[in-house]
Amino acid sequence: MNKEDLYRSMRKAIVEGDKPAARQMALEAVRQGLDLNEVIDKGYVPGIQEVGDLWGKGEYFLPELITSAECMKAAMDVLQPEMTKANVKSRSLGKVVIGTVEGDIHDIGKNLVASMLQANGFEVIDLGTDVKLERFIEKAEAVGADLICLSALLTTTMANQKKFIDLLGTRGLGGKYKVLVGGAPATRKWAESIGAQGYAENAALAVREAKALVGR
Amino acid sequence: MKQTILDLVRERPVLLDGGLGSEIIARGLPQGACPEAWNTERPETIKAIHASYYEAGSDAVSTNSFGGSRIKLAAYGLEARAAELNAAAARIAREAAPAGRFVGGSIGPTGKFLKPQGELTEAELEDAFAEQAGALARGGADFLIVETQYDLREALAALRAARSAALALPVFVTLTFNAYPRGYFTLMGNGVAAVAEALEKEGASAVGANCTLDSREFVGLVAAFRQATRLPIVAQANAGRPALGTDGEVAYSQSLEEYVGFVPAIIEAGANVVGGCCGTRPEHIRKMSELIHQGNIGTRRDQ
Numbered sequence: 167m168n169k170e171d172l173y174r175s176m177r178k179a180i181v182e183g184d185k186p187a188a189r190q191m192a193l194e195a196v197r198q199g200l201d202l203n204e205v206i207d208k209g210y211v212p213g214i215q216e217v218g219d220l221w222g223k224g225e226y227f228l229p230e231l232i233t234s235a236e237c238m239k240a241a242m243d244v245l246q247p248e249m250t251k252a253n254v255k256s257r258s259l260g261k262v263v264i265g266t267v268e269g270d271i272h273d274i275g276k277n278l279v280a281s282m283l284q285a286n287g288f289e290v291i292d293l294g295t296d297v298k299l300e301r302f303i304e305k306a307e308a309v310g311a312d313l314i315c316l317s318a319l320l321t322t323t324m325a326n327q328k329k330f331i332d333l334l335g336t337r338g339l340g341g342k343y344k345v346l347v348g349g350a351p352a353t354r355k356w357a358e359s360i361g362a363q364g365y366a367e368n369a370a371l372a373v374r375e376a377k378a379l380v381g382r
Numbered sequence: 383m384k385q386t387i388l389d390l391v392r393e394r395p396v397l398l399d400g401g402l403g404s405e406i407i408a409r410g411l412p413q414g415a416c417p418e419a420w421n422t423e424r425p426e427t428i429k430a431i432h433a434s435y436y437e438a439g440s441d442a443v444s445t446n447s448f449g450g451s452r453i454k455l456a457a458y459g460l461e462a463r464a465a466e467l468n469a470a471a472a473r474i475a476r477e478a479a480p481a482g483r484f485v486g487g488s489i490g491p492t493g494k495f496l497k498p499q500g501e502l503t504e505a506e507l508e509d510a511f512a513e514q515a516g517a518l519a520r521g522g523a524d525f526l527i528v529e530t531q532y533d534l535r536e537a538l539a540a541l542r543a544a545r546s547a548a549l550a551l552p553v554f555v556t557l558t559f560n561a562y563p564r565g566y567f568t569l570m571g572n573g574v575a576a577v578a579e580a581l582e583k584e585g586a587s588a589v590g591a592n593c594t595l596d597s598r599e600f601v602g603l604v605a606a607f608r609q610a611t612r613l614p615i616v617a618q619a620n621a622g623r624p625a626l627g628t629d630g631e632v633a634y635s636q637s638l639e640e641y642v643g644f645v646p647a648i649i650e651a652g653a654n655v656v657g658g659c660c661g662t663r664p665e666h667i668r669k670m671s672e673l674i675h676q677g678n679i680g681t682r683r684d685q
Contacts, residue, residue, distance in 0.1 A: 224563060224567060227568075227571030228571070229571065230571070233498075268413070268414065269413030269414035272493065274532075295457075320407075321404075322413055324626055325626060326413075351632075
């Protein structure tokens with residue numbers, strides 16, 4: 167299979183949620199000795215981007231999104247050990263610390279954003295739900311994060327997104343991290359009013375926003 | 383024989399309540415606390431909220447048990463108290479209900495996913511919902527309302543469980559939909575026609591939608607349901623989207639007048655049971671009650 171056909175098949179495997187094919191194509195790329203960073207960028211990432219677009223249009227829903235993200239992971243599970251072996255650094259778009267803010271246990275949206283960011287090439291550290299605001303900062307400092315993503319479903323806990331940004335300021339860390347906020351009650355206007363750098367209405371738009379914030 | 387809520391549905395549009403969680407929060411539920419815990423800690427507060435809805439004209443209220451399945455309660459370490467908290471929820475509403483009014487036992491989603499997207503099996507879901515439904519029935523619920531479901535498979539599991547654990551009670555089922563160019567779909571991609579057909583086959587007494595969309599958007603959604611089924615249709619819209627002021631005050635994008643203004647169209651489109659969801663309060667219900675009892679909204683007899 168030539169490179170262009172291989173890339174096309176990779177993209178198709180992700181869009182159609184065909185895990186065995188996604189894995190098979192990755193093995194084929196390794197066998198052919200291709201540049202694996204290029205394989206990811208030109209083969210798999212366009213697939214997950216198309217999935218995001220289909221989700222945004224209401225053609226794809228949560229089951230398709232999760233299946234495609236799993237296909238992406240199946241391919242990465244083949245490619246990443248090979249890259250480590252060959253001492254090739256895998257290109258990361260940046261490090262993201264994500265979680266649902268304290269007082270809130272809702273995680274459907276947060277999990278979707280985390281898996282889509284990961285599938286698109288971000289390194290994601292998911293702190294789970296009901297995460298103390300301090301903990302976001304500790305983790306971001308420890309791993310050298312680029313982005314911090316805060317989710318909240320309730321109007322009451324959404325206020326913690328503002329508190330978090332205030333807390334960053336108090337710690338003299340304002341501006342060090344780009345902060346993205348999301349969740350059912352959050353809006354662009356809310357994000358702006360509290361001084362967050364990013365906002366997204368859904369997981370597909372979160373990827374776009376995150377990429378823009380890291381200059382990609 | 384005592385009139386049931388289904389008898390009333392055949393007579394005229396039936397009025398449910400508005401938001402409950404938001405009323406509980408307004409009365410000081412601490413952040414991160416379990417709303418259902420107030421069924422034993424602050425029963426008088428819950429009872430007063432129900433009473434305010436009955437006073438505003440609700441024919442039925444839904445109990446404070448939305449997150450009362452043991453799967454959801456586990457997030458607060460309260461799973462062992464599921465039966466107790468649900469029975470208490472129904473008892474409190476029963477105590478608040480004037481003679482001839484109804485108590486709807488609320489069953490919300492677990493917040494988890496069935497396999498393969500999640501870890502749950504249908505059997506686990508049915509066990510948890512059966513425990514909840516049985517307790518609501520014992521506490522005195524007149525009917526059950528499975529609501530805000532985002533997955534048809536979970537809604538069906540709840541419906542089956544409710545019908546087996548609370549044999550005598552009618553079960554209403556509402557899912558929550560988003561609007562797309564191709565129509566209305568749940569998070570999992572279930573469309574209106576498929577939802578209505580599957581729920582009807584599994585024995586739902588009434589079907590419909592709640593949450594997510596506002597009352598203007600509900601007009602089309604209800605019409606889509608009416609095309610798909612002859613069952614009574616339930617419609618509980620949000621008062622638009624919430625916005626949080628920097629002062630911490632929550633305001634919803636639809637005003638009271640705008641919200642209620644679409645209620646006649648929702649009923650005309652085919653809704654038989656109406657009420658409110660997030661952002662609606664007793665004053666919304668009071669206005670809706672005036673509309674319904676003025677009698678200038680016709681009752682459709684599609685059933």
